Amino acid sequence: MPLISLLTALILAPFLRSIINKVKAFFAGKQGPPLLQPYYDLYKLSRKGAVYSSVTSWVFRAGPVVALGTSVTALILMPTARISSLFQFQGDLLLFAYILGLGRFFTIAAAMDTGSSFEGMGASREALYSALAEPGLLLGLGGLGLITRSISLSAMYGGINVDFVLSRGLLPAFLFILVAFFIILLAENSRIPVDDPTTHLELTMIHEVMILDHCGVDLAMIEYAGALKIWLMGLLITGLIVPVFTTSLRGSLALSIVSLFLMAMLIGIIESIMARLKLIRIPRLMAVAFIFAAFWVIWVAG
Amino acid sequence: MTILILLPLLSYLVSAFLLLISKKKSSSSGLIALAGSLIAALCGIFPVVHVLGGQGSLDFMSVWNLPLGSFHLHMDLLSAWFCIPVLFISVLAVCYGIGYMSHYKTQYSVKYNWFFLQLLSGGMYFVLLAWDGILFLMAWEIMSFAAWFLVMFDHKKKEVRRAGWVYLAATHLGTAFLFAMFIIASNESGSFDFNHMAGLSASVNILFILALIGFGSKAGLFGLHVWLPEAHPAAPSHVSGLMSGVMIKAGIYGLIRMVMFMDVWSPWWGWTLIAIGICSGLGGVLYAVVQHDLKQLLAYSSVENIGIICMGFGIGILGLSYGNPAGIIGIAGALLHVLNHSVFKTVLFLSAGSVAHATGTRNIDSMGGLARKMPVTSGIFVIASLSICGLPPFNGFVSEVMIYLSSYKSAIFNSSMNTDLMLAALAVISVLALIGGLAVMCFTKVFGVVFLGESRTDCCQGSEDPPPSMLWPMIILVFCCALLGFGGAGAVQMVIPVAQSVCSSAAYYGGELTAVSKLMGQISILMAAFILFCLLLWALRAYLQKNRTISQGPTWGCGYQHGTGRMQYTGSSYVEPLLYAFRTLFHSKYKAPGGRDILPEESYFSSHTPDLFMKFFYTPLFSFLASFFAKLRIIQNGRLNLYIFYIILTLGGILIWGTL
Numbered sequence: 001m002p003l004i005s006l007l008t009a010l011i012l013a014p015f016l017r018s019i020i021n022k023v024k025a026f027f028a029g030k031q032g033p034p035l036l037q038p039y040y041d042l043y044k045l046s047r048k049g050a051v052y053s054s055v056t057s058w059v060f061r062a063g064p065v066v067a068l069g070t071s072v073t074a075l076i077l078m079p080t081a082r083i084s085s086l087f088q089f090q091g092d093l094l095l096f097a098y099i100l101g102l103g104r105f106f107t108i109a110a111a112m113d114t115g116s117s118f119e120g121m122g123a124s125r126e127a128l129y130s131a132l133a134e135p136g137l138l139l140g141l142g143g144l145g146l147i148t149r150s151i152s153l154s155a156m157y158g159g160i161n162v163d164f165v166l167s168r169g170l171l172p173a174f175l176f177i178l179v180a181f182f183i184i185l186l187a188e189n190s191r192i193p194v195d196d197p198t199t200h201l202e203l204t205m206i207h208e209v210m211i212l213d214h215c216g217v218d219l220a221m222i223e224y225a226g227a228l229k230i231w232l233m234g235l236l237i238t239g240l241i242v243p244v245f246t247t248s249l250r251g252s253l254a255l256s257i258v259s260l261f262l263m264a265m266l267i268g269i270i271e272s273i274m275a276r277l278k279l280i281r282i283p284r285l286m287a288v289a290f291i292f293a294a295f296w297v298i299w300v301a302g
Numbered sequence: 303m304t305i306l307i308l309l310p311l312l313s314y315l316v317s318a319f320l321l322l323i324s325k326k327k328s329s330s331s332g333l334i335a336l337a338g339s340l341i342a343a344l345c346g347i348f349p350v351v352h353v354l355g356g357q358g359s360l361d362f363m364s365v366w367n368l369p370l371g372s373f374h375l376h377m378d379l380l381s382a383w384f385c386i387p388v389l390f391i392s393v394l395a396v397c398y399g400i401g402y403m404s405h406y407k408t409q410y411s412v413k414y415n416w417f418f419l420q421l422l423s424g425g426m427y428f429v430l431l432a433w434d435g436i437l438f439l440m441a442w443e444i445m446s447f448a449a450w451f452l453v454m455f456d457h458k459k460k461e462v463r464r465a466g467w468v469y470l471a472a473t474h475l476g477t478a479f480l481f482a483m484f485i486i487a488s489n490e491s492g493s494f495d496f497n498h499m500a501g502l503s504a505s506v507n508i509l510f511i512l513a514l515i516g517f518g519s520k521a522g523l524f525g526l527h528v529w530l531p532e533a534h535p536a537a538p539s540h541v542s543g544l545m546s547g548v549m550i551k552a553g554i555y556g557l558i559r560m561v562m563f564m565d566v567w568s569p570w571w572g573w574t575l576i577a578i579g580i581c582s583g584l585g586g587v588l589y590a591v592v593q594h595d596l597k598q599l600l601a602y603s604s605v606e607n608i609g610i611i612c613m614g615f616g617i618g619i620l621g622l623s624y625g626n627p628a629g630i631i632g633i634a635g636a637l638l639h640v641l642n643h644s645v646f647k648t649v650l651f652l653s654a655g656s657v658a659h660a661t662g663t664r665n666i667d668s669m670g671g672l673a674r675k676m677p678v679t680s681g682i683f684v685i686a687s688l689s690i691c692g693l694p695p696f697n698g699f700v701s702e703v704m705i706y707l708s709s710y711k712s713a714i715f716n717s718s719m720n721t722d723l724m725l726a727a728l729a730v731i732s733v734l735a736l737i738g739g740l741a742v743m744c745f746t747k748v749f750g751v752v753f754l755g756e757s758r759t760d761c762c763q764g765s766e767d768p769p770p771s772m773l774w775p776m777i778i779l780v781f782c783c784a785l786l787g788f789g790g791a792g793a794v795q796m797v798i799p800v801a802q803s804v805c806s807s808a809a810y811y812g813g814e815l816t817a818v819s820k821l822m823g824q825i826s827i828l829m830a831a832f833i834l835f836c837l838l839l840w841a842l843r844a845y846l847q848k849n850r851t852i853s854q855g856p857t858w859g860c861g862y863q864h865g866t867g868r869m870q871y872t873g874s875s876y877v878e879p880l881l882y883a884f885r886t887l888f889h890s891k892y893k894a895p896g897g898r899d900i901l902p903e904e905s906y907f908s909s910h911t912p913d914l915f916m917k918f919f920y921t922p923l924f925s926f927l928a929s930f931f932a933k934l935r936i937i938q939n940g941r942l943n944l945y946i947f948y949i950i951l952t953l954g955g956i957l958i959w960g961t962l
Contacts, residue, residue, distance in 0.1 A: 049850030053857040055756050057673040059684075065843060069836040073828060087831075089824040090817065091710070094703050095694060098738070099832070102693045105742055109684075112750025112871075114857045115671070120750075120871020127746055128879045131739025135732040138706075142731055145714045151707070213858050217846045221839065283883040290732070301713075301724055 001249050005080035005256075009235075010072075012257065013227040014038035016234070016264040023268025038227065045220035053213055055115040063110025064214060064221035070103030071228040077153060078235050081242035081252035084154035093141050093153050097134065100188075100232075103225070104130055111210035122209035125279065129194060129206070132286035133184045136293040137236075140177050140184075143297035144240075157239040165244055173299035178237060180292035183285060185233040189226065192271040194282055234260045307349045307360050307377050307431060310342035310389060314424030317341075321417040332400035335416035339393045339423055346389040346427070353382035356799055361433075371436025371494050379803040380562070381430040383637060384555045387548045387644035388430065392423040394775035398652050399540035401772040402659065406456070406538070415455050415538065421448035422544065429552050435484035435494035442480065442552075446473040446520075449549055452541040453533045465529075465536035471924075472529035476519030480556075483512035487563070496563075503565040510571055513560040514578070521553030523612065524582035527605045528916045531589075534601035535664060539655020542597060546604045547648035551640050554611060561619070562804060569722065572620025575612050576726050582609025583737045588884060591744040592877050592911045596654045596664045599748060600647065603690065606737060607643045611636045613730050614705040618805070621712045624723050627811040628711035634801035634815055635704025638793060642697040642786060646689040649779035653683045656772060657752060660765035666751050667872040668761050673753040676767045680753040682776045687745035689783040692738050695829035697786035700793055703825075704818060706734060711814075740880075747876045756867040788829070790822030874909050881911070889914060 018035045025032025034040075052060070077096045079085045085092075108127055111119040145151050147170065148159030165171060187194045190207030197208055211222050238259040246255055277285060317338020324331055349360050359378040366373040377385070396419060403412045425445030432438040450473065454466040484494065486505050491498045502509065519526040530550075534542040561567070586606030593599035614636030621629025656679050657672060658664045673680040689696035713727035757763070767773060786793045798815045805811070859865045881890055894907045 051853050051855045054854045055857050065839045073832040091707050094706050108746040113754040115755030115870050116857045117871045124876040127743035134735040134739040138735040139732050151710045217843050
């Protein structure tokens with residue numbers, strides 16, 4: 001079962017982008033690209049040649065490979081609701097957080113390698129906002145450990161059930177952590193209101209501009225790694241909701257997929273009805289995520 | 303075996319003596335130093351392995367003619383653990399230094415650098431072995447003064463002399479607290495000998511405070527850190543590597559040694575260490591990110607890492623004082639971080655030295671594109687950066703994970719539901735996470751701006767990798783980063799007995815650490831899988847690109863054709879969002895004159911972020927002291943006749959007093 005959920009993630013992850021795009025197209029009154037467009041894109045990109053800037057070094061070429069490698073490794077550690085992950089041990093949440101950090105280091109370094117100011121801007125913002133998102137993530141997971149008495153992601157998400165959520169009166173606390181994790185998801189995946197994935201103008205850009213110089217198979221790897229990352233962070237959230245409704249493993253998988261799709265729709269709705277925040281406001285948004293995570297921890301600890 | 307603990311000391315001293323009597327322009331002075339430290343390291347391996355292998359401490363006592371103290375050397379588990387970096391890294395630093403010092407030969411007599419370097423290494427070894435308060439202070443002063451002479455080596459420069467003064471003041475003030483500490487401790491125990499000092503109980507709180515200030519000023523705790531960003535850039539790079547990597551750890555050693563003497567640990571020590579650790583960690587990393595000077599940046603990053611070490615000890619002491627077994631993981635993590643930091647910080651300073659040497663500047667914003675000119679150095683630097691950011695699979699990750707684990711376990715498996723401990727643990731988790739993220743920002747900035755992109759000025763034109771004698775020490779050190787990272791399980795196994803000896807009452811908590819060691823093994827398995835994925839993906843990438851056209855072109859400038867190296871994002875622009883977000887903490891100064899007219903004139907932009915402690919505390923304090931003592935000039939104005947008058951006055955006074 002862990003293997004099946006891993007394969008599901010590897011196959012379905014790009015689909016989340018299709019859903020987001022469809023929802024946005026719906027709000028704009030357009031038809032939107034076909035649902036399989038992200039897959040076509042990946043296929044098309046992987047068959048292209050590449051132009052490398054003469055400024056770049058090996059770091060630029062290694063960046064996409066490491067980014068995808070870290071996303072896959074993190075996926076191996078991430079449970080799908082009650083289905084435990086393929087590989088688990090006490091304290092794996094730290095490896096989960098830090099391996100994503102490794103991927104970020106190389107993505108940023110690859111952007112800096114082009115010597116372009118645009119990419120430098122994106123790199124700088126990515127570095128700051130993800131640094132500010134980190135405490136909320138690790139503190140929130142700590143709270144989850146407190147109620148399930150565990151420090152392994154699989155045991156944490158496997159330990160949540162409906163009695164737990166209702167009997168202890170933790171429901172409001174769960175709302176706090178859902179919001180906190182959702183903000184972190186939006187920030188880490190460069191979605192509105194933190195970043196606008198549809199443009200790379202200098203006023204709005206973070207992630208898209210960092211990959212401005214990548215093309216061909218490198219770009220395909222980055223896009224795929226990005227899709228996996230939405231899935232990963234989404235599982236952090238849906239894993240909190242799904243166990244309340246089902247205890248069976250198959251049900252977990254099915255419900256997780258459905259709830260991830262719903263979450264993608266929510267992201268699409270947010271992107272359609274909201275504008276990007278001013279860049280200088282984003283640290284405050286990250287502070288909000290951290291404070292919500294802190295509320296949740298204090299609630300479950302007390 | 304006992305006599306073997308003397309041999310390294312002897313070797314350092316003999317080589318120092320040989321250096322002193324060698325000819326002024328002798329070209330072999332570096333080789334004498336290398337031989338001295340190599341022999342010391344080879345002799346030192348045996349006692350260190352013996353002690354760490356669990357075969358008991360080594361003790362040496364000799365005759366002593368001074369009225370106070372005794373010549374008592376002793377190597378226990380803690381000393382042996384701290385001896386590893388001293389013995390091992392001094393060899394590599396000397397080896398690197400031989401090449402590095404060659405360009406000072408025309409200006410200075412290089413042999414004095416080697417003489418004091420041997421004294422510094424010997425002094426550090428002596429500090430770790432001294433088993434008597436008086437002896438310890440003597441060793442401490444040898445170490446501190448040798449370091450001062452090393453910092454002052456390039457004394458023809460004004461900023462170097464200033465750095466020397468700041469260091470001298472800091473080390474003196476710190477040592478004053480240590481004098482007070484040892485006097486109080488010996489009053490209670492009745493002797494300066496460390497054997498008698500164990501089991502202090504009456505004056506422990508005041509001793510803890512004195513030790514924290516005295517040793518903390520050497521370690522560079524935030525607030526007492528101002529000498530680091532002055533002294534490290536001023537010293538030659540192999541010296542700053544040795545000072546930042548190894549010497550500041552002597553402060554940590556002293557603090558642990560003192561805490562080990564205390565009978566019962568109070569929770570408030572843990573709280574204090576955590577609070578100071580948080581300030582050091584966050585303050586260190588925030589100031590590190592905004593520096594323009596490569597070596598100053600690394601100096602602040604040392605403050606950050608000392609903060610992480612402090613947090614580990616803090617959470618450990620707090621946990622153990624509340625009877626929580628997970629505390630020992632924090633202590634073990636801190637001890638391991640001492641070793642890890644000494645490895646990666648030394649290599650960072652050494653490679654920074656190579657960069658500064660090759661480009662002739664330490665200003666990050668003038669550099670760029672060095673990866674293509676110095677490929678080996680850039681590879682070394684990126685691995686060291688990953689290690690210091692605590693990213694897997696390198697060694698920094700292992701020790702940071704241990705401190706995290708200690709905190710998570712203290713919060714989660716907290717049988718008595720101790721709210722204090724839980725709160726402290728959650729604070730440590732949040733702060734470590736933020737520090738980790740900001741460290742990534744700091745080192746992506748350095749790596750990105752210095753090594754990647756294009757060069758910003760023409761200072762990088764002729765730069766190339768240093769000669770092999772300078773490269774190999776760095777390669778060995780980054781190999782150690784990878785080894786201690788991948789072999790994290792073994793590293794944890796190694797530190798178990800040391801951590802147990804620090805918290806002697808908690809010997810039965812070793813099971814916690816065995817579990818951590820198993821966990822590190824699992825992390826290594828997954829990281830091996832990760833590397834396999836990356837290799838597979840690389841192969842896939844190569845396969846997909848095989849029959850496609852791969853071409854080269856300029857970086858996409860969004861249509862603009864005339865981009866130059868100067869137009870790249872600089873380090874200052876990279877950190878601007880951070881400066882803005884934390885602007886209340888920074889008080890940055892910006893200068894950008896001109897450019898307001900219709901036809902803009904020539905202009906420039908500069909930004910500077912002063913150290914707030916220096917600006918608002920130490921500078922006012924010392925200028926007040928200077929103006930206060932200037933008033934005393936009335937009685938000491940340098941006129942001989944006045945001094946004769948004083949003598950007569952005193953003699954007269956004594957005469958009258960005698961007749962009364």
